Amino acid sequence: MNHIDAEKLVTIWEDRRAVQNLMGIFSGHYLLKKEKNIVAEMFSGRADISLGINTGYYEGREAVEGYYEAIHQKNLLTTKLIMSKYPEEFKDKTPEEAYGCGLLNYKPLDTPVVEIAGDGKTARGIWTCRNSYSDLTTGGPVTFYEWGWVAADFVREETGWKIWHLLILNDVHVQAGLEYYEADKPYPPVPGFEDMAEFRMPEPNVKVTLRESYSPNRPRTPAPEVPKPYETFDPACSYGRKEA
Amino acid sequence: MRYNVHYTDEENAVRLMDVETVKDLLARRAYYLDGGDYAGELRDLWVQDPEKRKTASYGENWGYLVGMESLEKKYAGRNVPETGWGAVHTVNTGHVHLAYDGKTARGLFYDVYECSASRPDGTAETIVVCGPLACDFIKEDGGWKIWHLFQGADHVFTVGEPYAEVPIPRPDASNPVAREFPEPDVPLKTYDPDYGWADNYPPMPDPYYTFRPEESYGPEGHPDYVKEVTFS
Amino acid sequence: MSQSLHDRIHRALGAQEIENIKTRHAYLHAKSHSFEEWDQLWVYSDDVTWAHSFGRMVGWDEMFYGSVEKYDRDMLSLYNTMVKKNPHIIGKDFLAACLGGLHSLASGVIEVAEDGMSARSFFLTPGTLCACNMPSCKRDGAMCWERYGSDFVYKDGKWWYFHEHVCPDINFTYDTGNWAHDSFSGRTGGGPPGAGAPGGEGTGGPGKGGPLKAAPGGPGAGGPPKMAAGGEGGGKTEDDPRNDGRYPHCTDPGPLHATIDKKMGITQCVQSSISWPLPYKTLDDGNSYAPGRNDPDKPVKSTFYRKPRWR
Numbered sequence: 001m002n003h004i005d006a007e008k009l010v011t012i013w014e015d016r017r018a019v020q021n022l023m024g025i026f027s028g029h030y031l032l033k034k035e036k037n038i039v040a041e042m043f044s045g046r047a048d049i050s051l052g053i054n055t056g057y058y059e060g061r062e063a064v065e066g067y068y069e070a071i072h073q074k075n076l077l078t079t080k081l082i083m084s085k086y087p088e089e090f091k092d093k094t095p096e097e098a099y100g101c102g103l104l105n106y107k108p109l110d111t112p113v114v115e116i117a118g119d120g121k122t123a124r125g126i127w128t129c130r131n132s133y134s135d136l137t138t139g140g141p142v143t144f145y146e147w148g149w150v151a152a153d154f155v156r157e158e159t160g161w162k163i164w165h166l167l168i169l170n171d172v173h174v175q176a177g178l179e180y181y182e183a184d185k186p187y188p189p190v191p192g193f194e195d196m197a198e199f200r201m202p203e204p205n206v207k208v209t210l211r212e213s214y215s216p217n218r219p220r221t222p223a224p225e226v227p228k229p230y231e232t233f234d235p236a237c238s239y240g241r242k243e244a
Numbered sequence: 245m246r247y248n249v250h251y252t253d254e255e256n257a258v259r260l261m262d263v264e265t266v267k268d269l270l271a272r273r274a275y276y277l278d279g280g281d282y283a284g285e286l287r288d289l290w291v292q293d294p295e296k297r298k299t300a301s302y303g304e305n306w307g308y309l310v311g312m313e314s315l316e317k318k319y320a321g322r323n324v325p326e327t328g329w330g331a332v333h334t335v336n337t338g339h340v341h342l343a344y345d346g347k348t349a350r351g352l353f354y355d356v357y358e359c360s361a362s363r364p365d366g367t368a369e370t371i372v373v374c375g376p377l378a379c380d381f382i383k384e385d386g387g388w389k390i391w392h393l394f395q396g397a398d399h400v401f402t403v404g405e406p407y408a409e410v411p412i413p414r415p416d417a418s419n420p421v422a423r424e425f426p427e428p429d430v431p432l433k434t435y436d437p438d439y440g441w442a443d444n445y446p447p448m449p450d451p452y453y454t455f456r457p458e459e460s461y462g463p464e465g466h467p468d469y470v471k472e473v474t475f476s
Numbered sequence: 477m478s479q480s481l482h483d484r485i486h487r488a489l490g491a492q493e494i495e496n497i498k499t500r501h502a503y504l505h506a507k508s509h510s511f512e513e514w515d516q517l518w519v520y521s522d523d524v525t526w527a528h529s530f531g532r533m534v535g536w537d538e539m540f541y542g543s544v545e546k547y548d549r550d551m552l553s554l555y556n557t558m559v560k561k562n563p564h565i566i567g568k569d570f571l572a573a574c575l576g577g578l579h580s581l582a583s584g585v586i587e588v589a590e591d592g593m594s595a596r597s598f599f600l601t602p603g604t605l606c607a608c609n610m611p612s613c614k615r616d617g618a619m620c621w622e623r624y625g626s627d628f629v630y631k632d633g634k635w636w637y638f639h640e641h642v643c644p645d646i647n648f649t650y651d652t653g654n655w656a657h658d659s660f661s662g663r664t665g666g667g668p669p670g671a672g673a674p675g676g677e678g679t680g681g682p683g684k685g686g687p688l689k690a691a692p693g694g695p696g697a698g699g700p701p702k703m704a705a706g707g708e709g710g711g712k713t714e715d716d717p718r719n720d721g722r723y724p725h726c727t728d729p730g731p732l733h734a735t736i737d738k739k740m741g742i743t744q745c746v747q748s749s750i751s752w753p754l755p756y757k758t759l760d761d762g763n764s765y766a767p768g769r770n771d772p773d774k775p776v777k778s779t780f781y782r783k784p785r786w787r
Contacts, residue, residue: 006257010484013260017491017586024585025752027600031623031645033746082742089743102742103656104645106621108582108600110336111271128274130334130356130582130602132621132648134656134736141656141742143648147332147358171278171332172358177654179404180360180370187657214330216362221330222279226272256485263492336580339499352503354580356604372650374578374604398576399606399617401651407617412608438608440576441507442569448503 015116018161019123019154023109026150026163030107030133033100036072039065044155044162050240052167054211056204057241063205070201075100077199078136085192103141105133109150115227123161124227124239126151129168132176138196139187143176149224151239165240169211169224181215206241247453249344259342265388266349266381267338273390274333274355280324286315291382291389301462303394305435306416307428308463318426328362335377341449346383348391350449350461353377355395358403370403371420375437378446378461392462394446397421398437412438430463479590487588493635494586494595494628501637502579507572508551510544519629519636522774525766527641529733531726534769537778542724551575558609565609574610577620579603585752589759595628595635596753596763605647617649625750625765629772639766643733643749659737 109127131146148170276285297312435443555570648655
């Protein structure tokens with residue numbers, strides 16, 4: 001057997017496990033309605049973090065924090081509306097204790113491909129995400145299905161591996177019960193949930209179509225790029241906005 | 245018989261990463277499938293050794309394609325529309341055993357995927373399929389490769405149509421996955437998903453010493469496969 | 477923490493073995509081969525626990541009865557029901573022929589203790605509970621999504637399952653229906669029974685379609701017919717509110733967790749019943765899914781169920 005660098009192999013394994021654990025905890029934050037903690041606990045302390053979605057990038061710390069803060073504000077709003085509509089059910093609970101009530105977001109990640117850079121400083125990973133989540137609309141709680149991918153560049157910092165550039169792309173985002181190409185069909189309004197009509201997530205600060213969702217006339221579109229073994233981080237291969 | 249196997253730290257480190265590599269391989273395959281790139285999948289992920297390519301196989305509920313020539317023609321040659329087609333495969337629950345001799349590996353995984361295809365009237369049909377994914381892997385000079393792959397379909401839903409209304413048993417003509425499977429080189433009803441996992445195929449791998457065709461996820465490993473033998 | 481190469485390899489191989497134990501459980505459970513699971517995977521200790529929404533079974537005797545003997549009896553009862561409705565089932569593996577769900581694993585977090593003697597894992601399981609041979613004689617495309625918190629121990633040169641805590645969150649189907657709105661509006665009669673436990677007769681499944689497709693719900697997955705309460709070595713106590721024999725006896729009674737797909741699910745608060753493990757030194761009450769029950773060597777007092785073959 002040629003010389004095996006066992007230390008190096010075990011270190012690579014440990015790093016892969018740490019990155020996979022990080023993304024398992026990422027899912028858990030959505031499940032436990034801890035989205036407001038994601039940036040502080042899971043993203044790098046760097047200023048150039050980013051989050052990409054189908055319609056563009058939230059580029060820079062302020063934009064990414066703004067995105068997750070908006071989710072937190074939405075959770076506060078839905079909690080307030082649900083508590084107001086069902087006061088008897090919540091008579092013994094504070095808004096903090098009821099935070100995130102009535103809605104569920106699973107975001108399960110599998111099909112992992114993770115590569116640790118040869119220099120050990122960065123990593124890249126991709127997962128598929130088959131999600132079922134509920135959201136509060138003016139018509140009450142509604143389930144949506146997401147079929148897509150979550151990919152990220154990671155950077156090793158003193159406190160461990162952190163997300164640097166995150167990409168969340170959906171091939172399908174559909175209201176459950178409809179065909180996968182159909183647009184949402186709102187349910188009749190329910191008294192007490194009218195304020196949900198006003199809520200909007202912030203737009204990406206770099207607007208660019210990163211992926212067109214499935215439609216019957218969409219050209220066949222491959223999955224996002226899957227990481228290959230690499231020696232050192234190259235911005236041209238980033239899951240953030242690529243620099244030439 | 246059971247083995248009590250002893251490895252050095254170096255051997256264990258290699259085995260550690262070999263298991264991760266084969267799991268990676270099947271995950272990478274999913275992303276090729278998401279783009280409908282079956283030819284790329286065969287080119288980049290499957291066996292390269294000429295002798296092994298002769299026995300490479302791909303199986304589904306209705307039989308097996310055998311030999312890389314057949315896979316390239318029938319498996320990769322399937323028409324994937326350039327417009328109005330999409331798929332997302334989620335591959336998980338990987339149960340993997342690396343042979344004690346380190347030359348092959350076997351794994352059972354589960355794939356839940358959706359596939360949408362447009363209809364002439366501008367709408368689209370989506371199916372959601374759940375089924376086992378079983379694979380023999382082989383270690384070549386260029387790295388680990390897929391050798392025998394079995395992709396079963398336990399349940400096939402058409403979105404918008406109640407699964408309860410699908411007859412038991414289901415005629416193959418009404419099964420979108422059956423309609424897509426090419427003419428097999430080895431026709432064989434590999435298992436009956438209408439009886440859960442009662443047929444125990446594909447079986448979960450157990451620890452094993454070395455590769456044997458009669459234990460593989462290729463046709464020779466199926467209990468109903470008949471091998472013609474003469475001694476003259 | 478600085479460890480020798482050998483210790484690091486032991487812990488890494490341990491984490492891989494944990495994945496294999498979890499997946500072996502998934503595939504054996506898909507076939508309802510509970511005896512093999514408890515025979516091959518579980519440590520022989522009276523501190524073993526298995527928890528679900530209905531409660532926590534504690535100790536080898538209670539867990540073996542609830543997870544193996546009662547489960548096998550329920551599967552045989554279901555098989556006998558189906559033999560009358562579908563004679564083609566005769567001769568099939570009676571444990572596997574009716575239910576066929578696969579609790580697939582995702583978003584795994586695995587930590588092996590610094591001392592290398594235990595491990596903990598957290599998974600989401602966006603699983604299928606689909607079945608074709610049910611008393612309704614119709615296909616059921618049920619999905620059951622849950623979370624798993626599991627502890628493992630290293631003993632006698634091998635890794636073993638020690639504690640399991642299953643938290644079911646939602647039941648739905650991919651073919652039709654909108655579980656959140658259907659539950660809220662009361663269109664459905666309820667989804668399939670909770671995963672991992674034998675169920676009673678199926679109630680109505682999720683309703684069909686979205687806003688434009690109102691129709692009665694299809695049949696639920698159902699489960700084995702209800703078993704009588706009581707019986708030697710197990711069964712319900714007199715004061716148990718679910719004294720219908722559907723659930724096994726639990727030293728720690730439930731409910732421990734609830735699914736959200738029900739009419740008043742909209743008022744259900746976030747359940748932090750289990751959380752992911754963090755790096756830890758050793759299995760103790762602060763790092764366990766069954767605090768107070770962390771002795772893998774605790775002698776099994778009951779002789780009712782025989783010791784597994786290879787122990």
